[in-house]
Amino acid sequence: MKFRALHLAPIGLVASALALALVANGQEPSAKPRKVTKTDAEWRKQLTPNQYAVTRQAATEPAFSGKLLKEHRKGVFECICCGTALFSSKAKFESGTGWRSFFAPYAEANIETDTDYKLGYARTEVRCSTCGAHLGHVFDDGPPPTGLRFCMNSAALKFAQDTPATKAAAKDKAEKKSEPPKASAAKEAPADAPK
Ligand SMILES: [Zn+2]
Numbered sequence: 001m002k003f004r005a006l007h008l009a010p011i012g013l014v015a016s017a018l019a020l021a022l023v024a025n026g027q028e029p030s031a032k033p034r035k036v037t038k039t040d041a042e043w044r045k046q047l048t049p050n051q052y053a054v055t056r057q058a059a060t061e062p063a064f065s066g067k068l069l070k071e072h073r074k075g076v077f078e079c080i081c082c083g084t085a086l087f088s089s090k091a092k093f094e095s096g097t098g099w100r101s102f103f104a105p106y107a108e109a110n111i112e113t114d115t116d117y118k119l120g121y122a123r124t125e126v127r128c129s130t131c132g133a134h135l136g137h138v139f140d141d142g143p144p145p146t147g148l149r150f151c152m153n154s155a156a157l158k159f160a161q162d163t164p165a166t167k168a169a170a171k172d173k174a175e176k177k178s179e180p181p182k183a184s185a186a187k188e189a190p191a192d193a194p195k
Pocket of ligand 1: 084
């Protein structure tokens with residue numbers, strides 16, 4: 001028995017080392033580095049108290065209170081904190097819930113999700129992947145083609161109406177995205193499209 005145990009020990013060590021390596025490489029959401037990081041004081045200075053409560057403290061604005069509920073122009077709904085494009089007006093629908101609703105994000109990479117138990121049951125929280133701003137929640141009772149309902153707080157979003165310049169910038173961005181990572185890293189795109 002002793003002989004066998006001795007032989008098993010190195011295997012156990014290898015397994016532990018492997019497990020540690022896996023943990024180290026794991027994508028732990030809360031430890032994810034952000035492209036935009038600011039101190040609490042900086043966010044408070046930049047945002048209104050309502051915007052701060054929603055985006056940085058995960059508050060939910062009252063139903064039918066959101067200023068973007070009546071926004072019906074064509075354009076992009078951006079993160080109020082960092083300006084990342086989050087939802088297109090093309091994916092907007094009238095859910096009747098009292099919150100601005102979308103059936104898809106502008107780009108999968110621009111948002112991230114996490115499970116939230118704030119109300120005592122599991123809901124899927126949606127955040128801006130660039131700055132970590134809380135945006136709202138996503139539910140699986142949305143319309144086709146995705147069947148998803150992104151239930152968003154207006155306070156977390158700002159609307160940028162489509163203009164020829166923003167359309168060209170979006171097209172340019174989409175083309176850059178399809179390039180291999182090395183090529184796009186070589187020539188950095190400007191952070192902000194002309195307004
Ligand atoms: Zn953001």
